[in-house]
Amino acid sequence: MPIVNRIAEFHDEMTAWRRDIHAHPETAFEEKRTSDIVAGKLAEWGIEVHRGLATTGVVGVLDGRGEGNGRIIGLRADLDALHIHELNEFDYRSRNEGKMHACGHDGHTTMLLGAAKYLAETRNFSGRVCFIFQPAEENEGGAGVMIEDGLFEKFPVDSVYGLHNMPGSAVGKIGMRAGPAMASFDIFEITVTGKGSHAAMPHQGHDPVVAASQIVTALQTIASRRVDPMESLVVSVTQFHAGDTWNVIPNQAVLRGTMRCFKPEVRDYVEAEIKHIGDSICGAHRATMEYRYERRYPALVNSERETEVAASIAAQIVGEENVRTDEPAFMGSEDFAYMLEKKPGCYIWLGNGAEGGPGGCSYHNPLYDFNDDISVLGASYWAKLVETTMPRAG
Ligand SMILES: [Zn+2]
Ligand SMILES: [Zn+2]
DSSP, X not given: OOOOHHHHHTHHHHHHHHHHHHHSOOOTTOOXXXXXXXXXXXXXXXXEEEEOTTTTOEEEEEEOSSOOOSOEEEEEEEOOOBSOOOOOOSTTSOSXXXXXXXXXXXXXXXXXXXXXXXXXXXXXXXXEEEEEEESOOTTTOHHHHHHHTTHHHHSOOSEEEEEEEEEESOTTOEEOBSEEEEOEEEEEEEEEEOBOEXXXXXXXXXXXXXXXXXXXXXXXXXXXXXXXXXXXEEEEEEEEEEOSSSSEEOSEEEEEEEEEESOHHHHHHHHHHHHHHHHHHHHHTTOEEEEEEEEEEOOEEEOHHHHHHHHHHHHHHHOGGGEESBOOOBSOOOTHHHHHHHSOEEEEEEEEEETTSTTOSOTTSTTOOOOGGXXXXXXXXXXXXXXXXXOOOO
16 A cells, blocks of 8 residues: 555554553543643644644644645644543553543544654645644534634635544545535424423313424424435434423423434524424414524535545555545534535545454444554545645646
């Protein structure tokens, strides 16, 4: 495999960084130690360091040696861990009780650091690279916060790229798809207020439990009967809270759930349709509804041209036969989507190991571990992406 040989030379060093980060996991916006390490290494290699965006974000800026063509590329990694009690027993397991790198962000940070070290040493490109290390990918949308804090005003990149390891996919495989690749992620809350009564005399009240139950059932028709069957979406009610005892019909019932889809127009439609269904059913039962709908992560949409670029770079590293450009989209969400809303770019999936073998354990599992064997591939991808898209003239 035509990996970057110089990067392969410091593979052991990368493994040591990765395991050190793995042993000291930090969660959303508290990635203090991790960002200190990142900032320290970037500075040591002569890369200009900017800190403070989204509290613990770090951006490294490096110019090539070539005649500047004014182009700026953004490469992004995520720093954060999860609230999971690690069950692995190797010596670099989590030292921070209840926290764990179970999504491989320790590896993502390491691979981008590896590329930064190499590119700082060689600077065999023109233009400028921004190494973006973002906090809080899990749940808290750190990418969105960095953007709100002025990421793209301070670092006006022309395009931005991201990657995630993919357990269950063999080492040396890379996947991607142009267009929508991961779903948007929203949450909703429906509060149904009826009129409580003695359970033996239901006719004296307006039962919110019955109304809310019918809402749960009717919401199933959004995906099955209201949106074009060719679209993908999920409306899931995941919480139903009502009542405190056996013989009282409560005053209120609360439903909560999540909605996932790929297209803004479907998102708008479903947001309104949940309200329409809830209001109509409440009306029929002489109850009232309060509705809260919160948009969290947008859908992750890769731009055509940058996906082609990513595919050609991936092919340089692992061979064309190991690059899949029609990887199926899925309903999971990823906050790199915020960056792709603002800038063209591409997010790829890098095989972490086939199922049943090393690196094959699914993420967010207490036995997951990033596979250090893929670090050189990921770092080489980053390095070639810079050198190929912004070549030195002459
Ligand atoms: Zn995750
Ligand atoms: Zn992740």
